Amino acid sequence: MQDVAREAGVSASTVSRALSGNGYAAEDVRKRVHAVAARIGYIPDANARSLRNRSSHSVGVLISDLRNPFYADLAAGVEQRLRSAGYHMILVNDDGHAGEEMLAVQTFAAMRVAGVIVTPVSVEAVKSLHQHGVHVVQADRRISARHGDAVLGDNEAGAELVTRHLLQLGHRRIALLIDETKWTSGAGRLAGYRAAHAAAGAPVDEDLIAFTSFDAAAAGATAGRLLDARPDVTALFAANNVLAQGAFAEFQRRGLRLPDQLSIAAYDDVPWMSLVRPAITTVSQHTFDLGRRCADVLLARLSGEYAEDGPPRLVRVEPALFVRGSTGQAPPVGERANDRKAR
Amino acid sequence: MQDVAREAGVSASTVSRALSGNGYAAEDVRKRVHAVAARIGYIPDANARSLRNRSSHSVGVLISDLRNPFYADLAAGVEQRLRSAGYHMILVNDDGHAGEEMLAVQTFAAMRVAGVIVTPVSVEAVKSLHQHGVHVVQADRRISARHGDAVLGDNEAGAELVTRHLLQLGHRRIALLIDETKWTSGAGRLAGYRAAHAAAGAPVDEDLIAFTSFDAAAAGATAGRLLDARPDVTALFAANNVLAQGAFAEFQRRGLRLPDQLSIAAYDDVPWMSLVRPAITTVSQHTFDLGRRCADVLLARLSGEYAEDGPPRLVRVEPALFVRGSTGQAPPVGERANDRKAR
DNA sequence: CTGTTAGCGCATTCAA
DNA sequence: TTGAATGCGCTAACAG
Numbered sequence: 001m002q003d004v005a006r007e008a009g010v011s012a013s014t015v016s017r018a019l020s021g022n023g024y025a026a027e028d029v030r031k032r033v034h035a036v037a038a039r040i041g042y043i044p045d046a047n048a049r050s051l052r053n054r055s056s057h058s059v060g061v062l063i064s065d066l067r068n069p070f071y072a073d074l075a076a077g078v079e080q081r082l083r084s085a086g087y088h089m090i091l092v093n094d095d096g097h098a099g100e101e102m103l104a105v106q107t108f109a110a111m112r113v114a115g116v117i118v119t120p121v122s123v124e125a126v127k128s129l130h131q132h133g134v135h136v137v138q139a140d141r142r143i144s145a146r147h148g149d150a151v152l153g154d155n156e157a158g159a160e161l162v163t164r165h166l167l168q169l170g171h172r173r174i175a176l177l178i179d180e181t182k183w184t185s186g187a188g189r190l191a192g193y194r195a196a197h198a199a200a201g202a203p204v205d206e207d208l209i210a211f212t213s214f215d216a217a218a219a220g221a222t223a224g225r226l227l228d229a230r231p232d233v234t235a236l237f238a239a240n241n242v243l244a245q246g247a248f249a250e251f252q253r254r255g256l257r258l259p260d261q262l263s264i265a266a267y268d269d270v271p272w273m274s275l276v277r278p279a280i281t282t283v284s285q286h287t288f289d290l291g292r293r294c295a296d297v298l299l300a301r302l303s304g305e306y307a308e309d310g311p312p313r314l315v316r317v318e319p320a321l322f323v324r325g326s327t328g329q330a331p332p333v334g335e336r337a338n339d340r341k342a343r
Numbered sequence: 344m345q346d347v348a349r350e351a352g353v354s355a356s357t358v359s360r361a362l363s364g365n366g367y368a369a370e371d372v373r374k375r376v377h378a379v380a381a382r383i384g385y386i387p388d389a390n391a392r393s394l395r396n397r398s399s400h401s402v403g404v405l406i407s408d409l410r411n412p413f414y415a416d417l418a419a420g421v422e423q424r425l426r427s428a429g430y431h432m433i434l435v436n437d438d439g440h441a442g443e444e445m446l447a448v449q450t451f452a453a454m455r456v457a458g459v460i461v462t463p464v465s466v467e468a469v470k471s472l473h474q475h476g477v478h479v480v481q482a483d484r485r486i487s488a489r490h491g492d493a494v495l496g497d498n499e500a501g502a503e504l505v506t507r508h509l510l511q512l513g514h515r516r517i518a519l520l521i522d523e524t525k526w527t528s529g530a531g532r533l534a535g536y537r538a539a540h541a542a543a544g545a546p547v548d549e550d551l552i553a554f555t556s557f558d559a560a561a562a563g564a565t566a567g568r569l570l571d572a573r574p575d576v577t578a579l580f581a582a583n584n585v586l587a588q589g590a591f592a593e594f595q596r597r598g599l600r601l602p603d604q605l606s607i608a609a610y611d612d613v614p615w616m617s618l619v620r621p622a623i624t625t626v627s628q629h630t631f632d633l634g635r636r637c638a639d640v641l642l643a644r645l646s647g648e649y650a651e652d653g654p655p656r657l658v659r660v661e662p663a664l665f666v667r668g669s670t671g672q673a674p675p676v677g678e679r680a681n682d683r684k685a686r
Numbered sequence: 687c688t689g690t691t692a693g694c695g696c697a698t699t700c701a702a
Numbered sequence: 703t704t705g706a707a708t709g710c711g712c713t714a715a716c717a718g
Contacts, residue, residue, distance in 0.1 A: 001711065010688075013688075020712090022713080025687075029688085041474065044711080045710090047399065047712095048711035049713080052693085052712045052713050053713075054694070072415040076408070079409065079434060080436065083436070090434075110386045110387060112390060248618065272619070275588065275592065276615070276619050345695090355706095356698080356705060356706080356707095360703095366698080366703095392696060395696045
């Protein structure tokens with residue numbers, strides 16, 4: 001900065017004012033300073049600015065796994081919005097581990113980030129952030145209603161949408177393949193599955209709710225075992241894209257004719273679902289948009305549009321059902337079992 | 344820091360030494376300071392540290408599009424390695440635009456990042472980074488041999504692998520669907536396509552090299568037009584996952600029987616390719632690993648393992664061909680055209 | 687409208 | 703082994 005000041009024949013403060021735009025600077029001086037800065041390639045040190053201003057333009061984004069298109073889309077939406085508002089994204093994968101998540105929290109706190117957007121794993125992380133005075137937006141699932149804002153899909157509505165669709169097609173034994181119900185996402189999807197059954201006056205067969213782990217291979221195995229145990233199942237609803245992928249691959253391996261022998265539906269619309277045949281009926285969460293909304297909510301706090309200390313906000317993103325070829329009519333009772341055994 | 348110092352009954356300098364590990368501090372003092380810091384939730388300010396140390400633990404990562412699984416995998420690999428080395432990733436999408444790329448360069452320079460990993464769009468960006476004294480690693484493609492290291496797939500070898508595979512199956516009219524050849528990636532793939540033909544003594548029909556834009560819909564349209572114009576084509580090689588997706592979708596829409604009526608092969612192994620039927624024969628670049636190697640190369644510079652001012656390094660990641668159902672025998676000459684018209 | 691002064695939080699001299 | 707002093711690069715009073 002001193003170099004620029006000298007070259008431009010002004011003081012450092014004037015350079016600061018000219019470049020930052022805060023405070024007065026005569027038009028010609030301003031132009032001269034900009035010219036010198038550009039000429040010698042001077043770029044103000046963001047660390048020094050953050051230190052002095054006690055605020056940075058960094059936002060921490062903490063997700064489980066960038067290789068999962070759901071998280072990648074979310075992050076892409078966040079990044080787009082942040083960038084257009086002059087912020088940037090520190091992206092950390094926590095692999096769904098509370099330990100890694102907590103380490104990331106430390107990092108973000110150390111960086112004095114302007115805020116954090118997180119698909120939370122443990123309450124402690126969110127609480128800790130909150131205690132450090134960091135704005136937090138919980139994305140996709142909410143683990144604490146008190147600490148920070150949240151932008152969530154309406155999981156119950158989405159699951160109800162797809163379950164109702166299956167029920168209306170005549171399915172009565174609809175398996176649910178799900179990995180967790182302790183987070184609002186899984187819990188909501190289970191609730192929606194139940195709600196749709198209740199609304200249709202169809203009883204839920206608890207044995208058709210299959211718990212598995214968040215892993216395609218495991219999900220495939222679980223789905224396979226379920227079909228073996230219950231050949232009367234006519235439809236399967238996989239609670240997220242990873243489980244759906246595992247189940248679909250397993251059914252393909254088994255040579256099942258979809259949707260004739262079995263209908264399947266999923267949650268989260270990811271690219272492969274419209275490329276395979278039959279294409280997969282699924283609930284879109286508008287994930288990219290969800291990410292943008294997360295950034296919007298955070299930016300609203302930062303800009304003061306919402307009071308920094310105002311009550312937690314909850315934004316809902318409505319899901320949409322995309323009906324594709326993987327869901328068909330339910331067969332008459334009994335027929336499915338024979339059909340499947342036949343091969 | 345003052346608070347910790349007071350509580351622990353020592354000076355700020357001692358707190359600094361105790362916490363950072365640099366310089367002396369009596370064992371008991373060290374423990375006491377750590378205890379106090381943990382109790383009051385003190386976390387050293389990373390901005391102040393960066394300012395003072397003239398070095399940050401941030402690494403800029405600049406890619407085209409996080410929603411493309413190729414870039415997402417690359418970024419995930421980078422992040423994993425950086426994180427385990429105590430660095431973090433500032434991720435910016437440039438959408439393939441030189442303008443956005445240049446803005447990101449400004450941002451990274453301002454942050455005094457430890458280095459930048461970039462899938463480059465324009466030479467200027469890489470040069471500018473270099474001039475600002477930032478270590479740069481060019482990922483996937485190299486746009487400047489002088490400015491910074493590079494970690495690249497062997498595009499020529501990969502394309503030759505897949506083209507040879509098609510030739511060996513008897514195909515002689517193999518279309519190439521490609522978006523650009525000005526970068527090392529596209530240029531290499533085109534070269535590999537030619538090299539395989541040359542090695543097999545098969546002439547390249549220049550009309551079968553179809554240029555399109557980096558966009559699935561456009562690629563599908565281009566592929567469609569090509570097939571209409573040249574019904575004698577028996578195989579198509581799409582130079583990346585986006586083009587492959589567009590082409591595959593188009594062929595599905597047309598109801599083509601793959602691989603009987605047409606064989607297709609791709610570059611970049613992304614999840615949908617093994618889920619669709621027929622599954623797609625493709626060249627894997629080991630993208631996640633490529634990302635890790637990028638981080639390794641950067642970290643080697645930062646750690647001094649490679650001289651900071653040593654000559655540019657070039658690391659190659661060998662590709663591998665995965666043969667799947669989408670590539671089959673070429674039909675006897677002439678038959679393909681009739682076959683396709685028949686439907 | 688501009689320059690001088692002071693200090694953000696830290697790490698590193700240098701003395702003790 | 704520790705503390706006092708200094709300055710990293712910047713911005714915000716404040717006085718002119």
